[in-house]
Amino acid sequence: MATAAALHILVKTEKEALSILEQLKKGKNFAALAKRYSTCPSGKRGGDLGEFRRGQMVKPFDDVVFKKEILKVHGPVKTRFGYHLIKTLYRNG
Template sequence: MARTAAALHILVKTKDECLALKQQLDKGANFQQLAKRHSLCPSKKRGGDLGEFRKGDMVKPFDDAVFKGEELVVLGPVKTKFGYHLIKVLYKN
């Protein structure tokens, strides 16, 4: 099982906003551009790039989605105490 991963994410306040962004992504919108424009996380400056992190570093719902989900597919909405996330796993090791 993977112990590290790298991912991009977009964090927003509402599930509806999250679903609307996912629709845009499904139609071919650029994940990193949407992150820069809409995400509430400081990672938005890097297009939502969280870099590499270890299993257990993130809050449980986020961690579960990353380590159980597929790579290069937009996962979400994933609800955490911070809001709603769309997550794109770049790789897992």
């Protein structure tokens, strides 16, 4: 079974996600921005979701983590929870 680990920042609007993405592009720290802006409980851990299996997350999120380039920030990705900026740390399988 494929597993991965990722960080994410979850916000309510695409506009907010794009604003945070701009800060990341300017070199701001992902974990610091997650602690400040993320509405997900993982924000307190710098957006760290830990390790999870394929299929545990909603499909649009899963697709990014298991198919897109690792260590690069992807998004905004819209799900029923809001807009995510996702950084996959590693994946296997």
